[in-house]
Amino acid sequence: MIGAVALTAALTGAYVGTTASVSSVAAAADLGAYLVITEPGNTQAAKDAVAKDGVVAYSYDKIGVIVARSADSGFAAKIKAVDGVQQVGKSRTAATAGLRGVAPKPKPPKPMLEQPQSITGASAETVEWDMKAIHADQAWAKTTGSADVVTGILDTGIDDTHEDLSANFDASKSVSCAGGVPNTTPGIWRPDSSEHGTHVAGTVAAAKNGKGVIGVAPGTKVAAVKVSEGTGSFFYAENVVCGFVWAADHKFKVTNNSYYVDPWLYLCSDDPDQKAIAEAVRRAAEYAHDGGVVNVAAAGNASTDLAAATRSDSSSPNDSTATSRPNLPKSCLSVPTELPDVVTVSSTTSTGAKSSFSNFGLNVVDVAAPGSNIKSTLPGNQYGSLSGTSMASPHVAGVVALLASTHPGASPDELVKLLYTQATDWSCSKGGGSTCTGPDANNGYFGEGLTDALKAVS
Structure with a gap:
């Protein structure tokens, strides 16, 4: 994220x-x-x-x-x-390129801007551990999903020329939303510098073509909805509003949202700027949901209990000078992940434990998926491993894409109910920490459980 x-x-x-x-x-x-x-x-x-x-x-x-x-x-x-x-x-606190011609202050190094590890070029196709953990490899024997199902990757852009993505990329539904204005100039949706969106896209729908990796739903399509700006990858509210509205109007079945809305980690209603940001994005996400879209989002990487009475922030605003905001009330929300009708995803390791960085919270986290050391596509026909709830969320988006493929008439609420029902209960005892609360069927670390691709197609 x-x-x-x-x-x-x-x-x-x-x-x-x-x-x-x-x-x-x-x-x-x-x-x-x-x-x-x-x-x-x-x-x-x-x-x-x-x-x-x-x-x-x-x-x-x-x-x-x-x-x-x-x-x-x-x-x-x-x-x-x-x-x-x-x-x-x-919607922002500092000048940005396109406003005063001055770039905003670069974001400091952070766990949500994951750096790739072990970058490699093209190679023979392998089934990675994460796909086995959610039984995606078994699901493909039944179906790889429908090409009629499109997942919108609201992110930093996608390299649609990648050998593992080009066949499953829908250029006709791709867009850049920089500045809050939709722009469909061919190729405008490609990344400026960040590999993040390309990596996320591969986890959802990298092709089953004998090369590189395989996505959760390799028979479905992805579209790039570039909602970041510049080399700093700022996800401003107007861009995100554009992205959610675009998703509904272009009949996406799923969106993946591995980010939070800049420049505020948490949006508080007692501040008029933050209140307007939260309301604008809430309306847009609701518009998408009501238009037939399941919105899936990363829980965040601060190892924070989002169910606690208070939360703190020392990183915002991240486009100018950050200030310390200790003991914020729970009503100050991380957006979009804490919005209504958004599926919130925590991250797990290869052993099934909660990833150390993953946010958590009883009745906040909805479902869990692999997010540590996930190998996927990178720009330029490369591959690499990233860690973060950003990597967990697209596993769930891919499972929703499979559900939409096997239940073509289902509403977003019906698809989400199936997602939760079919998740494998994952007890707190598997979490590797003492801060997990709740029963096996729904707890603070894993929500309804570990997502399961095989059950989605069975």
Whole structure:
């Protein structure tokens, strides 16, 4: 999982054409990035007001989220006073490339920005330990999944030219959401520098082609939804909003979300900026869910009990100067993983224990999957091993893709129920720690249990 602590054309659906091109937004001096929240479907008055003191970069009318830019320091107060506007908040705390032409402060080294180990080139295909642990190798004997099922990889981009991904890559449904504006220029979805998204994609659907590795659902498709920006891989809220809406409007069955929304590790409702960020992403994720998408997310890599009464953060905001935020209440959420209707995934080792880095929490973690030393695809026809809940989450996304293949008429809620029912109960005693609470069938380390690909196709 990456974030601060780890690593004018009108469109259909919820998208509405921009009132300013990307280039014109980038050229304006000293622009701040804002989210303007209104009642869904009632955005016009707010857009008119924004246009007087800034620009509407994009508007997601169906969910009432406007992506705005302004150089006016009083912009938020002015727009908040407009009839029908419910919230206004800044989505970032520092200038970024495309706003003032100045890159944000690089993120510090962190366990959520996993570094590959043992990088190799093309090789004969092997069945890795993680696929055996969730019985994916046995599932493939029954089915490798349906090509009609598409998983959206909301991440740093995908190298779609990779020998193990190209056959299963859907370019027609791929996009870059940088700046909160969908861009389908061919190849724009490829990574700037991070291998993260390519690695995640391989775990979901690397082809069963005699080369390299095999994904959980090698007969299904993946699409790149690039929601990060620049070499710092910042996952800003407007980008994530774009990604979730895109997923629904393009009929994805699953999204994988191995990140948290920058620049705040936890979003607190007593801060107007953080409140607006959380609400915008919540609406977008809900829109995706209601549109038929199962959203799967990494639990995070801070070894934190997300069920505890308090949590602390010393890494935010990660795009400027971080401050210490001790003893935050549990209501300050990690987004998207703690949003409603999001499947939260913890990480396990090859021995079945909870990975030491994995977040946990009773009634927060929903299901577990392998996430330590996971070999998968890297850009440039390479392969390498990464560790993190970022690596656990796509195993579950792949199992959901298999479930969607074998249950083509099932709703997101029905697919999630099957996912939980079919998971193998994994007791606290297997966890390797003393902080696990709850019974075998649903506990703080493993949730409903270890995900099982074979049961998904049986």
